[in-house]
Amino acid sequence: MELLHSGKVRDVYADGEDLILVASDRISIYDVILPTPIPDKGKILTQLSLWWFDQLSDVVPNHVISSTDVPEQWQGRAIRCERLDMVKVECIARGYLAGSGLKDYQREAAICGVPLPAGLVEGSKLPEAIFTPSTKEAVGAGHDQPMTFEQVVEQEGKDEAEELRRITLEIYRRGSEIAAARGILIADTKIELGRKAGELKLGDELLTPDSSRFWAAEEWQPGDVQRYLDKQVLRDWATRETDWDRTEPGPELPERVVEATRARYVEVYERLTGDRWS
Template sequence: MPTTLLQSNLPGLDLIHRGKVRDVYALPENRLLIVASDRLSAFDVVLPDPIPGKGEMLTQISNFWFAKTAHLVPNHLLDVPLADVLPAGTDLKLYEKRAVVTRRLKPVPVEAIARGYLIGSGWKDYQATGSLCGIKLPAGLKQAQQLPEPIFTPSTKAAVGDHDENVSFDAVVAAVGPALAEQVREATLSIYQWAAAYAAERGIIIADTKFEFGTDENGKLYVMDEMLTPDSSRFWPADSYQVGISPPSYDKQFVRDYLETLDWNKKAPGPHVPADVTGATAAKYAEALQRLANITVD
């Protein structure tokens, strides 16, 4: 059975960051322990109710993709047993599928987004300007239509509670320099194109996805955090996809749809979410994990 963890508690370890989903602890030898909780965020607000087992599913699918794409771009994972780094007395069962030991990297201050389809904020930008992050697109495209080729559409990294904002490639160059900006763009599109082809063979369209990158002390680039999960990507079932509508997806859309029915201003504190809604969301995550990675949730 999946475990449930709203917030990690690891006495003796230095908690350096608690994000929307992940808790990050410092380890000796320039390493990190990253724990994926079952916290749920929507509209950039962390909600009070967890999705049981979500952190386990996110970690397993990330680890699957990290392994599959290591030939394209190195990643932050280290092959270190959790039992070697968790404090004495910690329930290993609670953490074994949701925690990883990684390199401690210097984050590249940009959300690296690859888009293969016109949806979400990209669709809104296109409707308003005919462009996306400064990239001019053909006229007459429809919602959810596949783009002529995948594009790199970066955004700023917002603090918890704030919204990311799409920026141009020139803004990335200004922030990190031309060489690193080009490296991030190349890595983003390379992973996306490989993963999209892999998923297509399993009946799933990856409409878009977001990566995070970091560099080590020698400036070497790694992909880090999470990879190609339902939290960081739009996965669409290929058999129900059609142009002109927003397709159903393997993510927290059930939660977003429920929240849209409430009189809530999309600011903290977030409202409680009924068990049937969180349960349906968990089932969607589990289905994506099974179809993509052939991992079944007990």
């Protein structure tokens, strides 16, 4: 097999007409890969994505061919998938105010050109979920930049832009319903879409702690810092306990931060799927 691409988390190999997508234990924050891996992370991301792909297969098709027809050394952390012509838009849905969306709101009372009501605070539930796309920059090429819907229309065409928005918001709506029944709020999520023979399909991963902000529903309190069940613990540690300037190289992680991060990935997997992580 030929290594085609090594990303922040996944390595992509060509195997004939198919791709083998291998999720590593690498972790990144602020678009920088940290030097310390998180044990089991790649397997958790892969197994959780497969679970979600199955749950939401009636919303939009996905790129998965097989989760078992992969080389033995990558069992559990790899999938065989179709080659897609990826859309050059990061498709993001937000249902709560957090992260960069909170900063944009505080500055502009809007996110990606979508106006929001006054008086919202960190953790506020939005009146309705919104589509807040961004550019898709190559690894090392800089940060993704927010896009308005009009910019997506200009880049992709009106029909394509409307379909990207529809799929993204429906994935978020359905995923949020499923997660809420299991005690998890999905603050926001990012999905990747591509085309195969003219049909839009989901690629990459789906509704994982790498691509979403998960909060413990029973502890949700607007105006307070939420208990994140994702890699926000790393961002908090880097901000509060280091003087890192968010450029390469990233800092080594202390063992307690590695363990806390892994524990959150395991917790969200178990709460969502109902299965124990062995």
